[in-house]
Amino acid sequence: MAIHFEKLTYIYDRKLPFAHTALSNIDLDISEGKITAIIGETGSGKSTLVQHLNALLIPTAGSVDIGDHHVGANERNKNLKSLRRDVGLVFQFPEYQLFEETILDDVAFGPMRFGLDKKESYERAREALLSVGIDEGLFQRNPMELSGGQKRRVAIAGILSFDPKVLVLDEPTAGLDPEGSRRLIDLILDLNKNQNKTIIIVSHDNDMVYSYTDDTVVMQNGRVSYHGDTLSLFNDSALVEENKLLLPHIVHFKNLLSSRGFNISSSARTIEEIANEVSGRIKG
Ligand SMILES: Nc1ncnc2c1ncn2[C@@H]1O[C@H](COP(=O)(O)OP(=O)(O)OP(=O)(O)O)[C@@H](O)[C@H]1O
Ligand SMILES: [Mg+2]
Numbered sequence: 001m002a003i004h005f006e007k008l009t010y011i012y013d014r015k016l017p018f019a020h021t022a023l024s025n026i027d028l029d030i031s032e033g034k035i036t037a038i039i040g041e042t043g044s045g046k047s048t049l050v051q052h053l054n055a056l057l058i059p060t061a062g063s064v065d066i067g068d069h070h071v072g073a074n075e076r077n078k079n080l081k082s083l084r085r086d087v088g089l090v091f092q093f094p095e096y097q098l099f100e101e102t103i104l105d106d107v108a109f110g111p112m113r114f115g116l117d118k119k120e121s122y123e124r125a126r127e128a129l130l131s132v133g134i135d136e137g138l139f140q141r142n143p144m145e146l147s148g149g150q151k152r153r154v155a156i157a158g159i160l161s162f163d164p165k166v167l168v169l170d171e172p173t174a175g176l177d178p179e180g181s182r183r184l185i186d187l188i189l190d191l192n193k194n195q196n197k198t199i200i201i202v203s204h205d206n207d208m209v210y211s212y213t214d215d216t217v218v219m220q221n222g223r224v225s226y227h228g229d230t231l232s233l234f235n236d237s238a239l240v241e242e243n244k245l246l247l248p249h250i251v252h253f254k255n256l257l258s259s260r261g262f263n264i265s266s267s268a269r270t271i272e273e274i275a276n277e278v279s280g281r282i283k284g
Helices: 046-050 080-086 103-113 118-131 148-160 178-195 206-212 230-234 237-242 249-259 271-283
Strands: 003-012 020-030 035-039 061-066 069-072 087-090 166-170 198-202 215-220 223-229
Touching: 003 046, 020 046, 020 215, 020 223, 035 046, 035 178, 035 206, 046 166, 046 198, 069 080, 080 087, 087 148, 103 118, 103 148, 118 148, 148 166, 148 178, 166 178, 178 198, 178 206, 206 230, 206 249, 215 230, 223 230, 223 237, 230 237, 249 271
Parallel strands: 035 198, 035 215, 087 166, 166 198
Antiparallel strands: 003 020, 003 061, 061 069, 215 223
């Protein structure tokens, strides 16, 4: 589903003296079927932006279209249930999302809410939990008894279980161990490539963003300062500076190789790809 933000502004507590404008006049198109990263410093508006995608927040001004769903300021916003069936959002803080007595009940809640029968909902829940690396042995535990990383995985399973068309993940690898992060990234890549899901990932991990995302949106002070191809952004030192970004380790490494006479192609985005190029050239 294509996503289109049109002159969207969001003000927290707008009727109060401490009103705060978190997003200003955002115009943004996010492509269908791609993995798009949303990055930018703390407080720049990333979480506020993505919470509009399933109408958890309603614009103060302007609008957002997600496929055929339209959510606008000062409008009667209809069919929110069907929007929330199409767009699965995992919060930055998974505690906000987990509320059932057991993990399995929690993850089965989504499919049941969207009309599947109990048996199928629980099957979907089991599958989703296993796919994020939560073992059967934990299924009957209370979500609040889990570690931070486990909570995050359960929250992710909670949206995978109802198979939304768009997945929005707010800092999905925060608090995961390296093995858990790796597994989650593989799962995200698989959902994108093999099921054509549109995926939006909010992240502070520029290494992950560089290696695995197609497009990047950079937020600065509630505005979009860059939107386009991820590699073009990070391979251009002027853009990196202008957008106040930390250089991914891989790009730093490519720059070092290049200063020593090994020019690596700009499309190489993982350690493996760089190693292949270097070894190919030494052997050749
Ligand atoms: N519930 C709220 N009430 C009032 N202000 C808020 C609320 N949530 C966020 N803000 C403010 O809105 C701005 C944008 O916050 P947001 O959470 O979208 O940032 P973020 O880019 O996701 O940051 P982080 O990287 O720390 O998660 C910040 O200045 C923040 O203080
Ligand atoms: Mg945030």
